[in-house]
Amino acid sequence: MNKAILCVDDEAIILSVMQKKLQKYFTDRVKIYSALNAESALELINDLHAKEIQLMVVIADYLMPGMRGDEFLLKVGNNYPWIKSIMVTGMAEKEIIEDLRSRKIVKAVFYKPWLDDELFSTVEECMDF
Numbered sequence: 001m002n003k004a005i006l007c008v009d010d011e012a013i014i015l016s017v018m019q020k021k022l023q024k025y026f027t028d029r030v031k032i033y034s035a036l037n038a039e040s041a042l043e044l045i046n047d048l049h050a051k052e053i054q055l056m057v058v059i060a061d062y063l064m065p066g067m068r069g070d071e072f073l074l075k076v077g078n079n080y081p082w083i084k085s086i087m088v089t090g091m092a093e094k095e096i097i098e099d100l101r102s103r104k105i106v107k108a109v110f111y112k113p114w115l116d117d118e119l120f121s122t123v124e125e126c127m128d129f
Helices: 012-026 038-050 069-079 094-102 116-127
Strands: 003-008 031-035 054-061 084-089 108-111
Touching (some): 003 038, 038 054, 054 069, 084 094
Parallel strands (some): 054 084
């Protein structure tokens, strides 16, 4: 299994639930990784790239301590332009979301609590299965 998805959220319970649901949905088609903050996620992305693991999608929370999700996804897009980004949020302002969309930084934005089927189908589109 060489394809991967990375979930990033500072709330451990949300991260755990998202990771488990994605793993159940994608079963053995893709490996699901997680990180509790943007800095750890950037290190993990670099490690996965060095190991030639094909990170296809990053799903990140907007409001995290240290580095917000929009800043993080911009860095991911600048360094790894082939990785598709999805944001989940409970607090992002509409202007920020529209800016991310207009600059094509994110493929989609989901408000918490998201609908699993919508998230899964969007991730699957990004994965090009």
